[in-house]
Amino acid sequence: MRTLAGLTWTELTEPGILAVPLGATEQHGPHLPYTVDTEIAVALCERLARARDDVVVAPAVPYGSSGEHAGFPGTLSLGQEATESLLVELGRSADAFAGLLFVCAHGGNARPLARAVARLRREGRNASAWTPTGPPDDTHAGRVETSVMLALRPSAVRAHRPPGVKTPLPELLDELRESGVRAVSSTGVLGDPSGANAEEGHRILNRWTKSLSETLSSLSSLPQDGTA
Template sequence: MSGGSRRLADLRAPEVLDRLTPSSVLLQPVGAIEQHGPHLPLSTDLLIADALAEALVDERGDELDLWLLPPLAYTKSNEHAWAPGTIWLSSQTMLSVLDDLGRCVATLPTKRLAFLNGHGGNTALLAVANRELRVAHGLMTFLLHPSQPRDSGGATEDDDELGMGVHAGRDETSIVLHLRPELVDMSLATRSVPEAMAARERVKFGGDVAFGWSSDDLAANGVIGDPTLASAERGARLWKGIKRSVGDALAEVAAFEFPR
């Protein structure tokens, strides 16, 4: 980075108005602290979102005028509330937190706020917050994911997990093996794919009909996917593609304007 730190919290108060401009993009990583089966750390979603945000700000911050906000760790994770170690906010609390965040961000020179969300359970609430913050505080708000969650309509690369790899499965495990291998215990990884659900046409992850669920409805160990297929090499390939894809998306965010 040629211009010094692009982490907002590293700035001294007088620098905020000097260094941020109307074209700046505030990047807010959003993670979770929740069970990820017996083989992955509770911090998986936080780790991925924060590492990606840091990498993008380091690599493209000067080009796109990106500014990194401290990550949100505790979010909407009550689908994993049954598991010890999961720490979650209610929907009402999280929306209030996001509104407070928006109210503060609206005092800055820029009005561009991009959420980089690493946890699928946050997606619906962040989509609601996008509009609420736009209407209440005049912000230009955006929601990005390292990859679109399968349970929110994202595509699946192949059929190894029957399209049901939504939590602690092959790809998520591969990425953590790439980023923080010391936090993964592959000796505890087991396949846990809800194959009966995959056979349905509409009521399934990625189907036309959404449904409420808790992770223990689908698997006793909290895994929904097949982490035994994971590898650090796969994680490195995925990470390279994710950085390129999200970086290109942020380029459009930085240039976005409403038609009028």
């Protein structure tokens, strides 16, 4: 596995595709740490790099657009505009690589990330993004993320895992955007983590890794100028 943290510039003889883990620092209920999204993004990039020698993993971007979680102490957010600018400038600086793949594990980054990738591609860069998917009634600190963290770092998962709101996300979006997560869930959980387990977490990680690898294959086949 190749990582920028483990290489010098003279050892980067075949740059390949740069995988950038994109996370967040935000509340994940009373049972998960603030770093869930970043840890998941890093783990997926590392899995990808172990499977493919043309991938180089960048240090993670541990902050993003998390304003919807501002009602909970400890959440740190750059906001959408700053996140978009950060990703555009990061992408522009990665021209030594054959391609750039943002691996984003935080849904709040979706809009600025999409705009950043679109801008980079308009500028002729071979950029793309991937985000994991899950059920619409389990989108934040619920069974999916709790199971994945039990697979990745079980010591970080608290035993007390109260259920949150299980209303499908599309039905909550308007209120979330207007008033934040705390307005719809006092625990900060969207889903029910009570049945989470490590075995399920490993299965989810395997499924996400397969999807991520397919996205990377599409990126690898694009011309260097980013055109389809």
